[in-house]
Structure formats: structure tokens, C-alpha cells
Amino acid sequence: MNHQQSEALFSAAKNVIPGGVNSPVRAFKSVGINPIFIEKAAGSKIYDADGNEYIDYVGSWGPMIMGHCHPKVVEAIQKTAASGASFGAPTARETQLAEMVSEAYPNIEKVRMVSSGTEATMSAIRLARGYTGRDKILKFDGCYHGHADSLLVKAGSGLATFGVPTSPGVPADFAKYTLTATYNDLDEVKQMVAANDKEIACIILEPIAGNMGCVPPVPGFLEGLRELCTQEGIVLIVDEVMTGFRVAFGGAQERFNVRGDLVCLGKIIGGGLPVGAFGGKKEIMDSLSPEGGVYQAGTLSGNPLAMSAGIATLNILKEEGFYQQLEEKSAYLEKGLLQVAGNSSVATCWQRVGAMFCTYFQQGPVNSFADALNSDTETFSKFFRNMLDNGINLAPSQFEAGFMSVAHSQEDLDKTIEAAEKSFAAL
Template sequence: MQISESKRLFAHAKTFIPGGVNSPVRAFRAVGGEPIFIKKADGAYLFDEDGNSYIELINSWGPMILGHNHPMIREAVIQAMENGTSFGAPTAREVEMAELIVKMVPSVEKVRMVNSGTEATMSAIRVARGFTGRDKFIKMEGHYHGHGDSFLISAGSGAITMGNPDSPGVTVGTAKDTLLAPYNDLEAIERLVEANKGEIAALILEPVPGNMGLTLPLPGYLEGLREICTREGIVLIFDEVMTGFRLAKGGAQELFGVTPDMTTLGKIIGGGMPVGAYGGKKEIMQFVSPAGPVYQAGTLSGNPIAMAAGLAMLRYLDTHPEVYAQLALIGRKIAEGITKINHDQNLNYTVNFVGSMYSLFFTQQPVIDFESAKTSDTVLFGRYFQEMLKRGVYLAPSQFESLFLSTALTDELIGRILLAHEESIRVIHQ
């Protein structure tokens, strides 16, 4: 039997790349089998190296809000490349991008461009520490803020203990300044603050987490965090790398009406190109070099190709707010359709959704934090993933990743997704 091109490429890749992939989730270890190597993407589809096509619900982990290979963004990139790919010097597009972000995001008065979400979150924490003169910060269990050392921390023995390194190479010294709390638990935050009075520089969270599966803030939770941080002089940071410009023009902070002190961004502002940004109040951002003493730099920051793609995307979203109603309708049709199919088959699995993001958890209890997310049956999810793949629907290869929808999903494609779900859920429960 002839081996598939994806299998051949994966075997070859493992000779030169750790695990054969350049980001761990791509290896399919959480769902079984081997990864599919993608050749191209267009609209709502991915096409693999073997000529198979898939309706896909990841959209490069969020940025392809208008679908893949959108003509407007493609043309912007082509035009920008005619003038060169990198200058390592200021450009007009950087200024235009900064002005547009400040206009669209409620919390941002000044912004610094970087090259990834990880860079953005690392830099935001550094600036918050420099601004407050404090060392510690709070993060939430199950929230992912990139692979910076201080973020790869797991929970200790209780809400007020120090964190423990979650990866070899992360030192105990780094971990000691990271405090852990469960998401959606204001009392835990109050205990941490009381136990570390005057020592906490920042509190960072995904206002709508997407890295333990999609989980929503309980009523009053974000407002409660804002109140605590204001009272204690703690810099409140919303990591909106996933949700920024996706849930609303101004991100989750606009949707929920809670304004943080700083915001980290990525994904959509590059229109699919590598990019990130962090911004916030003027008095905080003035601490960033060369305006202030907190150092952060990057040769490719504000790269002209990434700026061109991002500007095309953001300008479209800024002038076409109806996109968000369209995305919300698509998300509702899929999430409610899946819920109805599950109910008809007496399966009370949890479906969380907001706007164009959703997760199907293979658990019957509500998912509101990392602990409840972990009650999901990951083996069953793996089987479900493979059955959906057989039917031409490409999901995130992990139970603990949100799905991201695009405007390229027509009613006909939504129908095919729901039919694939109905058939897949039936097979895995036979």
C-alpha cells in the first residue's frame, strides 16, 4: 500500500524537527494518529498534501476571521512586498496600525508592536513590574499566555501557594513570583492579594479563555477583578491575543464592558502574518523604552508585510461592524445545532460558545474553570476528532482548544458540519 504524503513528510520531519512539528499540539498526540500536512487554504477549506479537502474550524487559531486567503489581505501583502520585506526602521504603516488599534480597543491609549502573542505578554508583565515597582503577578489556572518562563507555571498546594515550574528549564526562582488562582473565583483572588499585600504588580488573564477549551466569565467576575485591581494598585492585563477584534471591534473588553489597564493582542492584527502588540494607559506605556526605563526591542517589530496584512483586516472590521452579527449567527447555529443533536441522542455534553468561538466538552457538568474542563473524556474526544476528520471536518486536535469560526462558513457548510457531527457522535457511542 502506498504511503500518504502526509505520513511520509511526518516521518521525514522527525529526523530534523523535535517531534516532527514546530508547535506541540500539531503532533496529534492528544487525538491519536499522525498530523496532516497542509498544502494550501482558501475560504473555509484546508487542502492537504494528498489532495484531500477539509472544512476547517480553527482558522490558524483565530486570525482568519474572514476565511483563508482573503483577496483583500492577499493583495495588501503583494503590494507591500513590492517595496521590500523588512527594513528594521520605522514605517508609516506602523503609525497607521497604532492609531487604528487605539481607536478600536477601549483600554489602549498607546501601543507597541511585537512579533507574537508570547512577546506581547512577556513584555506586558515586564512593563507592569517596572511601573509598579513590584515583582509578583497573578495568572489563572489553565490560561495560556505563550511560552515565556514565568507563564509555564502550574498550581501549587492551594490558592495562596507559590507556583511550581511546569516545564524543565523553568527555574524555581522564576516560579516563585507567579501566583496561581482558579478562573471565575474572586474569593481566591482576594486571598492571594491579602497574603501578598503590596507585592503584586499585575493580574493577567484571558477574559474569555480559549486554551482550556472555551470558558466564559461568570456574571460579575471581570467586574470584580477590575474592582480589586483598582483598590490594590494592581495592573489588570487582558490577554486578548485570541479574542481581540474577534468577539467585537474592541474585543472581549468591549463585549463585557470591563476596561483593563493593559491589553495584549495578536492573531487578527497580522491578518495571518506573525505579529503581536501590547498597549494600555499612557502613564503605563510611557515606561517603555525609549520613552521610559523598561527595555523591549525587536528587529522585526512593525514588519511592513505584517502591518499591511493587519491594516487591511482591521480597516475592514472597523468599517463593517455587521461582521460581528454575522459571526455570532454562525456560531449560534453551529453550537445550538450540536446541542440539539446531542440532546436527541440523550447525550448531555457541554457546549460553550460566544460569538465566533465554541467548544464541545465531553463532560456533562458545566465547564467554568480548569478543574471542570479536566472532567472531559479526552479519549472520547480523540475518537470524535478522527470521525469528524473522516467526514471532511478539521477540528483543533485537542479537547482543550477553542474552535474559531469565519465568515466563509455558509449555511450549506454549516449543514455539512452538523451532519458530520451527528454521524460521528453516533459512531463513537455505538
């Protein structure tokens, strides 16, 4: 494929934007090529600046569950824009979307809208600290919750040690309040909690880890965390920014029947526009200003355009059979790709939960970030480039999930499987 225009645009962008991109994964560094610049999208397809068409399994990193430019979402945005893009004042749409979120998540009794997933997680953590009067938090290696200082932390040298910063600019004093455990290792979490008795404000996790590929919780892991948090007075924060409304209408918490005290949402509830939210038990949420003393604010929070897009999206997701369609399409693709991979000598491991999936280039299974790091990233990079040349847009990293939409047609799925067969053959 010709990428001449994308190359020129990337060259120009690097002069005025750090690295030429506004989010690092877009740079395509891990797959050894320069990024393609997107000009437009429709349904299951995206089109780059050179006019190349791709079947898209990135979906703006998750929110395009109905495909790009769904007519009802476009109409809602256009209609709202005509009456004002932002007021910095309350609108009825904020209440309407909050009610819809609470309907889908019974444990969200009150919700605060924000403008990004990072805002949602950092605010939820501050709220948990303010509510409990404790300073330490516990996160899991390989789970990404945005770029707030206290979350850009990796594990220390032992179970009772504090974390260390993974990015320049994060003071060690911030990181020392963050404990990092191994995802899916409940015993390790219990040891950490015991070693930091009555000091941990919250445990935050992705219920399905989507930033190390697609790693579901092993049986008993979420249930064990829920029980432990209840016993120890720890706030359980379930980060469903990626999984919310994707793996079920009520997200991973509905799918696994385990409920958090606080929940973070994003992506889908904005219909593709910048949005985030956090909510949970009334008694915890009432600690937020102006009701309580924990401060959080945002001029563009509850933006009318994002609220309208979210309302239009959730109304469609509620329609009967929506998630069944997603499951059938995802299962069809899974069956085809497993067959193609099985006919190849390349080691792969396919993992999927609903309309969220990943192919690891290793034997698997992958249950933790340490497991994910065993993947052959060089082979993945070759596979990614082969698929792109065959008109398939995958996430440009071995450690990111792929996403299905209801806009993907049978023809799209068959073309994807055919492209995979060619791509494996070329490895």
C-alpha cells in the first residue's frame, strides 16, 4: 500500500507535536513503521490520507461498538451542536445519561461525569482516600488506569515494598504510596494487605485486563478481591473504562457478577467523544464536593455533545439482541483465526471475552503481565504489518486488545480471516 501522504503528514507533525502524535501508542514505534494518518471512517472501515481502506478492529480503542459514524449518534451530535457545544453549567442531558448508567450498573447510585478515563480513575482514587482516611493504594502490574502520577508505578523488590516511578516527572514520594501486585494472584494481594494493615484506601483493577492484551480474571480472583475489600474496609475500584458496556450492557461486573464500590467508565458512554465518569455507593460519592470535602472539578465535565452521543449510544445498546450479534461475530472471527493459526507453525494464543480479544504470539495461556511479556513481539510486528498491507487495522501493539463492532459484516470477517492466512504464510 502507498503511504506517501501519511509519511508527509507525520513528518510535518513531528515539527510541532512531541513525537508527531498526541498519544504514544499512535506512533507505531513497537511495530517498526510510521503511523497511518486517518482521514475518515464509516461503519467497520477507516480510510487513511492516501485513500487506503482498512477493516478496523481498533474502533478508537473501544468506543465504536456500533461502528464509525452511526447515523443516530451523528444526528444527536449535530442537533446538540446547533444549540451550543459547551455552557459550563448543568444540562438535563447530564442527569439523563447518569440515570442510564445507574440503570445498567445497580452499584452506581450516584455518578460524576468527567472528560477522560484518566480523570475518572485519579478522581476515584482521591475519593477513596478521602472517604477512608488512608493514603496507600494497590494496583496490578500491567493494568493501565491513565497517566496520573500515582499510577505510573511498577512493583518494588518485594511484597511489602512500595512502588517506584516508571516515568520521569513522577516524584518517588508519590510512588511510595502505591503498591503493585500480580494480576490474578489473590494470595499475593492478601499478603500485601496484611503487610499494610489498615493503610490501604483502595484496590483498583481492570476486571478484564485490556492493556496487556486481553486477560480475563481467573475463577475466584474478582470474588476474592471483593471479599477481602469488604473485610478490610478497602474501597474496590473497578476500572471499566474499556470493558464498560462492551463485554455486556452492565460491563464486566454484570458478566462476572462481582460489584465494585466505585466504578470508572469512559469510551462507549461518550459515543466516541472525549468522556469519562466515576460512580458508586451513595455514601462514598457524597464525600465529593460540593456535598463533601473531597474536591474534584472540570469545566467541560458533562459536555453536551458527549452526553448526547452517549445517550444515543446507550439507547441502541439496550435494543434486544445487540450483544448477541456482537458475540456471534466475535465467535466467528475467533473460530476462523484459530483455524488459520492452527495450520501455521507459529506459536499463538487467542484470548477473548465477548467483543474484546487478543492474539498473543506465544503458547499461552496469558494470566498476568509477566506471562504477556513472554510473547514474541518481533513476530507480532511482522504480522501487524502484513495485516495492514492486506487492509486490516489492528492495534499497533502486542499488548493492546482488539474490538469487534456490530458494523462488521460477514464479508469483513471472511476478508480478515483470509488476510490472516496470507499474513501467517508470510511470517
